[in-house]
Amino acid sequence: MAWALRLAPLVQNPLHPDEALYGTWGQLIARGRDPWLSHEPVYKPPLLPYTVAGFQSLLGTRPFALRLPGVMAGVLTVALAGALADALYRDRVTTLVAVMGVALSPFAVILSGIAFPDPLMVLLGTASCVAAGRGRPGWAGALAGLSFGAKQTGLVWLPLTSLVSICSHRPGRPCLKSVLRITGLAVLIAGLVFGWDGIRVAKGARGFWQLGVVGFGGLRLIWPHEIWPRLRDWLGLLRHLFASPVLNALLLLGLPVLVGCSLRARRGTRSALADLWLVGFSVVYVLFHWLLSFPAWDRYLLPLVPILAILLGRIVALAADAVPRPVARAGGPRIWVLLVVALLGVPAFEAGAGRYPIGRERIAYQGIEEVVAFFDQLPEGSVVYHHWLGWHFRYALFDGPVFLAYWPTPAWLARDVQAFGDREARYVAFPAWESSERVHRALEDVGYALQPALTAVRDDGSTSFSVYAIRGSPQR
Secondary structure, three states: OHHHHHHHHHHHOOOOHHHHHHHHHHHHHHOOOOOOOOOOOOOOOOHHHHHHHHHHHHHOOOHHHHHHHHHHHHHHHHHHHHHHHHHHHOOHHHHHHHHHHHHHOHHHHHHHOOOOOHHHHHHHHHHHHHHHHOOOHHHHHHHHHHHHHHOHHHHHHHHHHHHHHHHHOOOOOOHHHHHHHHHHHHHHHHHHHHHHHHHHHHOOOOOHHHHHHHHOOOOOEOOHHHHHHHHHHHHHHHOOOOOOHHHHHHHHHHHHHHHHHHHHOOOOOHHHHHHHHHHHHHHHHHHHHHHEOOOOOHHHHOOHHHHHHHHHHHHHHHHHHHOOHHHHHHHHHHHHHHHHHHHHHHHHHHHHOOOOOOOHHHHHHOOHHHHHHHHHOOOOOOEEEEOOOHHHHHHHOOOOOOEEEEOOOHHHHHHHHHHHOOOOOEEEEEEOOOOOHHHHHHHHHOOEEEEEEEEEEOOOOOEEEEEEEEEEOOOO
């Protein structure tokens, strides 16, 4: 079921610009042109680009190969969420609800079919918690370090992995030793990541950590006037994690009850500690993204899906225990799992079919395939000017016959066309959200004009991209 729901987002959505950029990195590595990415402004750790390079080497450079690692990670996270719930609670209802929660989460369905590092980071982070819960600190530390190797925010899994290890330690085994081993191996993997980055810097590149922070405009505490708008934005995204008003209300009301029951439980109870760790992690994670200047992007909440699915399972298990025994025995655990499936089934199907608010920004790029196919058929040596779509063009036209030229201003474009315009065919593309008027006027001043060559449309019939050939104007 998880595979089936995630197959449509794998192929139906156009590439986001960042996805195209990661695909370009993979091609540079796979073809040996820049195996260290020392000539690229890389702002991510190395695990994703090298994973993408491996898949592209095996399956080609189609978007399918680019997104397949994310889909595989999303499906494996379904199993790992159940494994973590079982390791922490040994409760059938909790485990089954956790599995179904991740499998049917519309949020996870949509965001598994992307070529971003987030699904891989969540997979490795959840796996590190599973290893810690099963008493394997070595694997836990290595996996937590690899989560950081997929994305910088993978660091958040290290404290949770350590807490799960403390919660799950067996009597007679030193708890501190396990935590130190987890931390040591995670730091070792992180050291290898920074070692890779050091080699790049020695070759003249800028470090990924610095570029990643610069990309946010520098992380800072938010200003007072940002508190309520940002809270509204994040809450608007959080409600889509499970997209069921009933389940959202159950989580909102059930988490305080769960914390209260855990605080009243006998000291040292494994389940009570696990509840407090998972709830605390979720609260701190949300506060961290709310009160620091992270952009309110949907994929940043993906790590909460397995954790909240497990907590949802705990709340459902408590509700099942509160039901009178004759009723509970008649229904058994299946009735509770079927209830969750019924509540999540329609939103999950809508997400798999692409009719869901999350990830809708990629609709703006419908038609980009038609544009790059047009450019790929141009005579060799043709010039394609780009300003907004360069990452798409670099990926799709990696070995294409055209020369890609970035134009910073209309005046620059006009001067370049004036100097070289009669030598090769020249084209420029505009997305629907940008006007061609300024470029049109700048070219007219030097005796050239924009001649329509292609119009790409979205599924709803609206224009997405316009391609123009640059020709000498009649009055020239």
